[in-house]
Amino acid sequence: MSKGSTTLASRSLMTKGVTMNAQSAAPRSLFTTVRWMRARWLQMTMVALFAIIFLGADDDMEARFNTLGHKKLICVCGCNQILLECNHVGCTYSDGMRNELAAAIRRGDSNDLVLQAFVQKYGSIVLAAPTTTGFNLVAWITPYVLLVAGFVFAGMIVRSWKNRPLSQPELTSSSARLDEFREKARRETEL
Amino acid sequence: MPYFGSFALLCALALGLYSLVVGAISLLRENPVSRRLSETARRAGIAGFLAVAAAAVALVWSAFHDDFSVAYIQHHSNRDLPLPYKFAVLWSGQEGSLLLWALLLGAYGFVLRIRHKVDIRLTAYASVILAGVQVFFLLLLNFAATPFSLAQGEIPPDGNGLNPLLQYAEMVIHPPMLYLGYVGMTVPFAFGLAALIMRYPGEKWIHITRRWTMVTWMFLTCGIFLGSHWAYVVLGWGGYWGWDPVENASLMPWLTGTAFLHSVMMQEKRGMMKVWNVWLVFATFMLSILGTWLTRSGVISSVHAFAQSPIGAWFLIFLGIVFVVCLYFFIKNRSHLKTEHRLESLISRESSFLFNNLLLLVSCFAILWGTFFPILSEWATENTITVGPPFYNNVNVPIALLLLLLTAVGPLLAWRRTSFASLQRNFTIPITIAAASAVALMVGGIRPWQDISYLYALMAISLSVLVAATVASEFLRGARVISSHTGHNLFSSLVHLWHRNTRRYGGYIVHFGVIVAVIGLAGSAFNQNKEQAMTDGDKMQIGAYTLTYRFSAQDDTPNEETDMAVIGVSQNGRPLPTMYVTRHDFKASQQRNTVPAIRSSILEDLYIVNAGVTSDGRGRVINAHVNPLVSWLWAGWLMIVLGTLLALVPNKAAVTVPQTAPARAASAVAMAQTTGIGD
Numbered sequence: 001m002s003k004g005s006t007t008l009a010s011r012s013l014m015t016k017g018v019t020m021n022a023q024s025a026a027p028r029s030l031f032t033t034v035r036w037m038r039a040r041w042l043q044m045t046m047v048a049l050f051a052i053i054f055l056g057a058d059d060d061m062e063a064r065f066n067t068l069g070h071k072k073l074i075c076v077c078g079c080n081q082i083l084l085e086c087n088h089v090g091c092t093y094s095d096g097m098r099n100e101l102a103a104a105i106r107r108g109d110s111n112d113l114v115l116q117a118f119v120q121k122y123g124s125i126v127l128a129a130p131t132t133t134g135f136n137l138v139a140w141i142t143p144y145v146l147l148v149a150g151f152v153f154a155g156m157i158v159r160s161w162k163n164r165p166l167s168q169p170e171l172t173s174s175s176a177r178l179d180e181f182r183e184k185a186r187r188e189t190e191l
Numbered sequence: 192m193p194y195f196g197s198f199a200l201l202c203a204l205a206l207g208l209y210s211l212v213v214g215a216i217s218l219l220r221e222n223p224v225s226r227r228l229s230e231t232a233r234r235a236g237i238a239g240f241l242a243v244a245a246a247a248v249a250l251v252w253s254a255f256h257d258d259f260s261v262a263y264i265q266h267h268s269n270r271d272l273p274l275p276y277k278f279a280v281l282w283s284g285q286e287g288s289l290l291l292w293a294l295l296l297g298a299y300g301f302v303l304r305i306r307h308k309v310d311i312r313l314t315a316y317a318s319v320i321l322a323g324v325q326v327f328f329l330l331l332l333n334f335a336a337t338p339f340s341l342a343q344g345e346i347p348p349d350g351n352g353l354n355p356l357l358q359y360a361e362m363v364i365h366p367p368m369l370y371l372g373y374v375g376m377t378v379p380f381a382f383g384l385a386a387l388i389m390r391y392p393g394e395k396w397i398h399i400t401r402r403w404t405m406v407t408w409m410f411l412t413c414g415i416f417l418g419s420h421w422a423y424v425v426l427g428w429g430g431y432w433g434w435d436p437v438e439n440a441s442l443m444p445w446l447t448g449t450a451f452l453h454s455v456m457m458q459e460k461r462g463m464m465k466v467w468n469v470w471l472v473f474a475t476f477m478l479s480i481l482g483t484w485l486t487r488s489g490v491i492s493s494v495h496a497f498a499q500s501p502i503g504a505w506f507l508i509f510l511g512i513v514f515v516v517c518l519y520f521f522i523k524n525r526s527h528l529k530t531e532h533r534l535e536s537l538i539s540r541e542s543s544f545l546f547n548n549l550l551l552l553v554s555c556f557a558i559l560w561g562t563f564f565p566i567l568s569e570w571a572t573e574n575t576i577t578v579g580p581p582f583y584n585n586v587n588v589p590i591a592l593l594l595l596l597l598t599a600v601g602p603l604l605a606w607r608r609t610s611f612a613s614l615q616r617n618f619t620i621p622i623t624i625a626a627a628s629a630v631a632l633m634v635g636g637i638r639p640w641q642d643i644s645y646l647y648a649l650m651a652i653s654l655s656v657l658v659a660a661t662v663a664s665e666f667l668r669g670a671r672v673i674s675s676h677t678g679h680n681l682f683s684s685l686v687h688l689w690h691r692n693t694r695r696y697g698g699y700i701v702h703f704g705v706i707v708a709v710i711g712l713a714g715s716a717f718n719q720n721k722e723q724a725m726t727d728g729d730k731m732q733i734g735a736y737t738l739t740y741r742f743s744a745q746d747d748t749p750n751e752e753t754d755m756a757v758i759g760v761s762q763n764g765r766p767l768p769t770m771y772v773t774r775h776d777f778k779a780s781q782q783r784n785t786v787p788a789i790r791s792s793i794l795e796d797l798y799i800v801n802a803g804v805t806s807d808g809r810g811r812v813i814n815a816h817v818n819p820l821v822s823w824l825w826a827g828w829l830m831i832v833l834g835t836l837l838a839l840v841p842n843k844a845a846v847t848v849p850q851t852a853p854a855r856a857a858s859a860v861a862m863a864q865t866t867g868i869g870d
Contacts (some may be wrong), residue, residue: 070720074579080435082580085428085718128579129562139564143557143586150549158542167234 050132061105064083069101074128097122193339194263196249200339203242203293204329210236210322218315218389227314233304239325247294250338254280259350262342262432263287269352269751271778276358282366287501291367295374300325303378309399316385317378324377326511332640335502340600355751355777355784359425365417369441372411373479376404376444380453381477388520390527395460397468402839404455404487407834408448414829415441421559427800429720429816431824435582439558440482449474450551457544459740460606463529466521467548473517480510485562538614542554543601552592557586573754588647593708595654598702599661621660629653648716655706659687662699669696684693690843697838698841701831708827714820715794722802726810734817736797737761741769743811751777756811760790763783772813773802795819 066084077093077137084096097118104114118126130136145180209728213867214232218226250263254277267287268280282288305315332338356362379400386396418438423431432438451471457464478544484506485799561578568576605616632649633639639646670684680688689696721733723739732738748751760767770788777784790797798816805812 066720071581073205074577080577081428081433085430085433123575125575125577127586128577129581130576130578132566135568136576139561139568139578139582140586143553143590144562146499146556147549147553149588150553154542154545160322161541178654 064111065102065105069098069107072111072115072128073097073101073118073126076122076126138159192249192256192258193341196253196339197337199242199246200332200337200863202327203239203246203297204326204568204615206235206239206242206324207322207329210233210239211319213328214315214319214322218319225716227743228736229406232322232749233307233315235316236304236322236325237302239322240301241291242330243297246332246338247281247290250290251278251281256277257350258343259348260346260676262340263338265347266340267353269350269750271618273358273664273750275360275363279357279363279366280353282370283353283614283732284457284831285547288341289328289332289336290338291370292374294709295367295370296321296325296328296377297577299375303381310395312389313382313391313396313399314386316389317381320384324381324608327353327505331502331505335505350742352395352750352777355775355782358777359423359594361417361421365414365421368410368417369414371440371442372407372409372414373482375407375410376448376475377471378407384471384517384520387524387527388470394459394462397455400472400794402624402769404448405835405839406454408445408452409832410442411445412447412828412831412835415445415824418508420825423821424789425784425786429717429718429787429798429800429814429818431821434561434580436484436485436562439562439583440464440485443482443555443558446551446555447471447478450548450555451475453544453551454548457541461541462530463532463541464545466525467621468820469521469528471548473513475500477510477517478559479511480506480513484510486721497601538604540601540604540606543604547594547597547601551738552591552598553716554587554590554594557590560713561586590655591709592647592650593691595651595658595706598705599654599657601698602702603661604667608785617661617664621657622666624785625657626794642716648713651709651713655709658702658706662703666696666697689837690840693842694838697836697840699836700837700844704827704832704834706827707830711820711822711824711827713825715818717819719817720815722812722814724805724810724812726805729810731813731815733815734795734797735763736815736817737764738799738813738815739758740813746815749778751778754801754804758788758799759815760797770797770799772799772811774801774803793822793824796821 026054069084070082072084073083075083075094075097077086079086083094085099100121101114104117109117114128124131130139132140199367207689213228215229215236217224217232218610232864241552250261252258253261253264254268255274257264257268257270258576263284263286266282268277274282280287284293300318300490303314304318307318363578374405374519382396382400382403386393405528415438418441419431422433436543451468454464454468454471458468538597563583564578568574600618603614605613629649629652637649639649666685666688667681668689670681673687674684675677677684677687719734721731722732723729724739725731727761730737730742737760739761741757741759743754746755752775754776756772756800757774758770760770767790770790772788775784775786778780779803785800787798787800789799796816796818798818800814800816802812802814804810
């Protein structure tokens with residue numbers, strides 16, 4: 001259920017030791033462009049539109065980086081942790097894998113393509129959960145099949161309990177019999 | 192000291208074998224000689240505990256005296272290790288943790304054998320079964336995983352040191368708690384099997400084991416929560432539960448143990464589900480052994496790498512023996528477990544317990560299934576796959592939500608049958624409150640249609656509100672009735688109510704704790720995470736927080752080197768106390784550990800990690816998380832513990848009303864109907 005948003009740009013720059021605000025470049029370039037195209041309103045509109053599209057794409061890229069890194073891939077160093085959550089100091093895999101993921105997304109690869117490339121390089125062990133195809137589907141279905149079967153079975157059991165005839169206790173005036181009932185009532189009501 | 196320890200372990204094995212063999216022989220016949228033999232077996236069991244305790248003391252003594260001639264001490268301790276952590280050496284490695292297991296089992300056996308007068312014959316049977324389990328662990332300690340093995344070659348001047356991840360105060364408590372839970376499950380198992388073997392009449396064994404089960408369940412809960420808390424505040428990956436095989440291994444017996452605590456009431460009150468209960472208690476014990484096998488055999492990869500060794504085969508064989516023994520006695524004596532199940536309505540407490548058990552067991556199965564599926568897949572398709580957190584979350588969250596719904600509904604259903612009118616009366620207000628909370632959350636900004644995790648979070652919180660409302664209505668209704676009868680104020684009536692049926696009302700507090708923890712879990716759907724390389728004066732924005740990198744500092748002690756980054760924090764422009772994030776380089780073990788800085792509030796945690804030095808050496812890579820509602824998880828845990836403790840207090844004597852018998856019965860029934868009492 002975790003959802004995160006590791007900054008894509010900072011992650012790729014981190015290994016170089018450079019600090020940079022990922023979004024600072026965008027307004028500056030837009031501003032220059034606007035000055036350059038001052039009199040050309042049609043082109044200006046086009047540029048603005050492109051800027052909006054690309055700004056959106058940037059957000060989208062970051063969201064995809066987080067979705068894939070937090071929900072779909074694990075670090076293959078043997079820690080069994082989610083890729084963006086592997087924090088082993090000196091882990092020889094996770095940094096490289098994160099950079100590969102960032103590069104693939106920046107290249108414009110689709111999610112499927114990214115995952116496929118990872119599987120090709122590291123094997124199917126890199127996927128955080130079984131796929132929903134082939135034999136792996138069994139992993140997903142079995143617990144729910146068991147749940148449904150269990151519900152049906154439990155329902156049948158309760159129904160069979162209900163349908164059993166009630167044996168009416170014989171009421172006698174003997175105090176022993178009464179005591180027995182009192183004890184039963186006490187046990188069931190805990191009074 | 193190593194010789195003394197080895198000798199103590201050998202003595203413990205001999206005493207355990209005596210307790211097992213002679214104890215078993217003495218149970219074959221019932222005559223004065225057998226009784227005397229049985230008494231010697233009981234005393235041997237008690238002496239066995241003292242022998243194991245002596246061995247444990249010898250190991251801790253060796254750690255305190257830096258006796259590196261013992262290989263175990265050499266590998267898990269060093270001279271400069273702070274003294275409290277030298278205790279932790281006992282369970283930081285495989286051999287030591289097995290010794291701790293044997294020690295705790297011995298301690299449980301000690302208490303059980305001391306209190307044998309509860310039921311001498313039943314305790315004698317249970318004592319033999321405990322001795323059987325103890326012999327297994329002592330065989331391991333004497334022949335397969337010996338804690339007192341001497342180091343080969345020259346004795347080094349210093350040891351390798353304790354795993355740095357374990358050098359944390361909470362870690363001194365977590366493993367013993369978890370083990371108390373695991374090992375404690377042996378006691379209800381022993382009583383259950385004993386009752387089956389001797390065809391024990393009545394449900395007294397359930398009464399005897401009730402407290403044992405509750406206590407061990409509480410320890411297991413504490414162990415699990417302490418482990419999560421330790422993972423959160425020490426491991427520095429920003430979360431508290433990673434669905435690691437070792438975590439799964441602790442959760443599985445917890446789930447079946449929880450199921451047992453509920454279904455056992457069916458047997459107590461209605462004499463139903465005897466077969467089911469016996470197998471639940473068997474399964475809980477076997478799952479704790481299976482978990483140990485899973486994490487020690489190397490079959491499943493885990494971050495708890497210390498545990499992998501060939502002793503896995505021993506556990507598998509032992510598990511097989513336990514299963515065969517249970518199955519044999521079940522088949523032999525199953526007629527003893529026959530019950531006449533009868534129900535007057537489909538909507539009743541009985542059916543709610545049945546479905547509660549079903550959900551808990553399916554959840555347990557899903558975890559077991561996920562843990563084993565990689566092996567199955569490799570066998571079937573020759574393809575190695577991972578079954579990680581997304582699988583467990585996706586499968587278990589819907590089951591947990593259903594369980595939450597039952598937690599709200601079940602306690603308000605009466606035994607035997609519940610009328611529609613009472614359903615309407617009991618649920619109208621709670622359902623209205625829960626629906627209002629869902630609407631309020633959506634108005635407050637939760638958009639369940641945007642992501643399935645938001646939908647789950649919304650459902651979890653609304654259902655939790657429903658549970659809280661039903662629990663509160665139960666307390667209020669009961670207290671009002673008592674208040675009107677006795678004239679006491681509402682608070683003292685609440686205390687009176689709890690005193691009358693501690694298990695029921697303690698149980699409600701446990702339920703309340705569970706929903707507080709669930710709300711904490713639901714918060715994880717809204718976690719935020721950001722990472723940035725920062726040098727002097729750099730800022731990072733995450734959620735409402737602005738982090739400013741100020742400077743870094745270093746420290747050097749004989750045990751470790753520390754690197755600290757100093758981070759200024761403000762929330763919506765308002766300055767907050769400075770946070771210090773550290774990384775430790777432990778000299779003896781040459782291992783590193785990052786310790787996060789956490790600023791906790793009721794709404795969210797700001798969690799910062801010093802993830803490394805930038806390559807130019809001037810800055811630090813700072814990883815920041817904003818984790819909503821995490822403190823609710825820990826608060827929920829404390830409430831669960833409090834509720835369990837309240838449930839353990841003995842009930843006050845039954846209400847005595849100085850009236851004639853029929854009037855008394857009528858009064859009791861009226862009171863029960865109004866307060867809904869009937870556990």
